[in-house]
Amino acid sequence: MRDLHRDVNGRRALTVALAIGALAACGGDSTEPPPTTTTSGGGTTFDFGLPPGVPKPRVPADNPMTPEKVELGRHLFHDTRLSLNETQSCASCHLQGKAFTDGRATSVGSTGDATPRGSMSLANVGYLTTLTWANPVLVALEDQALVPMFGEDPVELGLSGNEQTLLDRLAADPRYATLFAAAYPDEAEPFSLASVVRAIASFERTILSFSSPYDRYAYGGDPDALDASAKRGRDLFFSEELECFHCHGGFNFSDSTAHDGTAIIETMFHNTGLYNVGGTGAYPEPNTGVFAITGLASDMGRFRAPTLRNVALTAPYMHDGSMATLDEVLDHYAAGGRNVASGPNAGDGRLNPNKSEFLHGFALTQTQRADVIAFLESLTDTDLTERKRLSDPWTTP
Amino acid sequence: MIDHLTPPTRLVRRLVAPALASVLGFAAVHLVAACVDHESTSPEFPGVIFGAQTNDDALRTLLETLPVEDPTQAAYLTSPMTGIAQPTTLPLTFKWRVGPSSSWNGRERREGRFTARDSLAGRAPLVAPAGPTLLPHAAPHARRASTADSRFPAWLHDLAPVSVAHAHGSPINGRAYFLVVTDANGEPVYQVFTLGFENVLGESTREELALVPQPLRASVLNAVFDNDAIIPGGGPWRGPAIDVTLTIAP
Structure with a gap:
């Protein structure tokens, strides 16, 4: 689909x-x-x-x-x-x-x-x-x-x-x-x-997708599955300083997750300060987020947090693919939003009135940044990308 | 490392330790703020050392849930060797890993097989709730846990000041481990709740543990968490115990 x-x-x-x-x-x-x-x-x-x-x-x-x-x-x-x-x-x-x-x-x-x-x-x-x-x-x-x-x-x-x-x-x-x-x-x-x-x-x-190095370490109990950098990155990812885990938490790295037996189904959407067109809080049409469905001003720019599993394979990022690399994404969150300086979408997303409270910015050293990236890369599951039972049966029997 | 220093050197260290603690401790805590373990101040779990990214909500959940018997998911202590007797002057590190051999291998796992076995019905019978009793810590003074992934040198754990526990901090996602060491009478004397796979006992801790009835018995209880809740089929699982005898060097 x-x-x-x-x-x-x-x-x-x-x-x-x-x-x-x-x-x-x-x-x-x-x-x-x-x-x-x-x-x-x-x-x-x-x-x-x-x-x-x-x-x-x-x-x-x-x-x-x-x-x-x-x-x-x-x-x-x-x-x-x-x-x-x-x-x-x-x-x-x-x-x-x-x-x-x-x-x-x-x-x-x-x-x-x-x-x-x-x-x-x-x-x-x-x-x-x-x-x-x-x-x-x-x-x-x-x-x-x-x-x-x-x-x-x-x-x-x-x-x-x-x-x-x-x-x-x-x-x-x-x-x-x-x-x-x-x-x-x-x-x-x-x-x-x-x-x-x-x-x-x-x-x-x-x-x-549950066979990444991170899975083997954090869920499978294999102490050797992650290197030191990825382990440090995990600690940063789940820290209150970076706040990543609030929207990308849980076993599926998304807060819009439920499983068999889940009692309370949560539907979560977030405005991450990507845009603030003209300082009005608006997102560029037609990508206005949940607003397109509800028509509520508070839903402007609210999108679902995608799973971060295999995120190293899923570039470009954000709903409109406006960020090419994970480094760009980290820049965005570190700044607490994105300031579009010119053009039709100009506006300071950091000041978007609907922006999630978790986006307040943070500072990372180069080593810490590399650690976070290493952690994100440890979510890559090559079993998923190579599993025969998921492959094209018309070319692969 | 300090564990290998001669007695005179150890004496010097003890003299300068208080002075160093205020300086190194401050610097170290800020250097490794994201990774350092901390000791709980929660009265609910006195003496339990909480590793980085753990919290007492998850520990409470762990201890309130009946363990499930599954040798493939239990945590096995790989260090030290069971039955070992050693002086407190030698380092002591508890290390563990899950399963006699890891079953978490996506390439080997079954895919899409249809079975009549319900996952719950497939569980082994519940074992008796022989969970650890949470008695006060044998060594009530400040102590930090260490983990394999910590950038915090092991010898600093005995020097750095105590940080306040985040009793309701970041939620746990993934597998967490509760290392329990009991004395010969079965009383818990050292307990660590951590996401890591090892715990290094500082020299002062070793000296204190050497004073309790020997041998010590250690085991690890573990479970898989999702935002502090144990997910269905996620344990907890209790690993087998090993014996260790600590002796005070003459």
Whole structure:
């Protein structure tokens, strides 16, 4: 889902998502019995292969995890036939080698439409409480998948009005005949839009990243997994002086995280003082953050804190890709915001009235800066970027 | 290091230590502000040494949760050797790591397998709550813990002044370890809550511990935290104990 994080035109995208989501729900698929085997105790569990101490992602009751559905989702995720002109797939903007981002400041749709925001990493996306950069009501992967498929402004995969074309394409492929039948064995007509998005969402829930050097050190109990610099950087990262952990804390380095069994779901958004156009607190259109959804002035410039896992692979940074390096990002937070000196977006973000209280600036020595970078780099999970089960099945069996 | 100094040198050190403490302590504390461990002033856990980035909320959670038996997730002391007897003039460092061999290897882990086993049902039975009783510290005066990642020289731990604990400081994310050393009667005499993998006992601490009934018994309780809460499946796990006998050199 290439635009798991772009919802500029938020209201419109939301409308599309909700409308199609409602359509899917009306299809009756949710009433189907889960396509899984049952145990003597009556329960079934999908093994995510998580390391000890890592909670399971939340899974909606009407879309239980099965290996067959995950495998189908993997095929769909990497299939360019999911765009009308057959040039792009979800993976076009979520490349495995870049921790499921695309390396661009902002992405480009299958028809050349520019999207105003950067492709967010899908690593551990199953734990997120909200999806996209700034949409508090888009909370289900099954719904979100519809946005890039059918969104019209911007066009991403360009399938709006061509739902049947998509389904016909898929049904014509013998490989899919097998995959859909295996994934939905109890459904008379497995080729449906709902089946497509449920499979893609299931696959996305298996995009898990818990094998970085930091994980081996902090969670796995391996004292040799981090070098001294990264350890010092970790102490700085979690210090009250830098405040990073308030928004990028927890096992997923994001405060918009929940897992199976989480009692209180938090949806957090933050204004990090990137802009203050004309001193009014405004962010450049159309990237106004949660404001685009709620219309509340206090929501201007508020975006979700993305996970920092694999952050060394996910440049450029910020919702609009306006920072090229981690050094630039540190400069920004050290200054307590960004002062745009000239141009149409001129204004001192440090003085943005909606800026998060955690951005008060800090001073780092060169050694400390290197330590923080070393810590951030220790969050790189090469298992994620090389894992065969997440790779393109059309080129890699 | 000081641990290897001859007795006359040790005497000199003791004379100048108070003077040095005020100078070096101030400088050192500010040099390593982000890394230095600190001793809790929380009356709830008297004598417990809190390592950098730990807090008493998490320790309370750890001690209120029944340990789970899982040898692969327990912390094993790798130093010193169990049964060792040594004079207090020699350095003593407790080191540990998780599991007989680490199970945290993404390349080896299972992926997407479907099993009927529920994760909770797959747990080993709960063991009896034999958690440590939090008795007052055997050495109540100022002391700092050290960690493998600290830039704070080990010998400064006995010199630097006590800093006030952040009883409700930064939340713990990841695995935290509670090292408990008990005397021969089972009374806790030295306890450290840390995110690190080792703890160095200063000379004065070794001398004090040598005075309690021997042998000492040490073990590590650990758990995986997410913002100070133990996450599902995150323990705690209790590691096996080792014995150490400290002797006072003639």
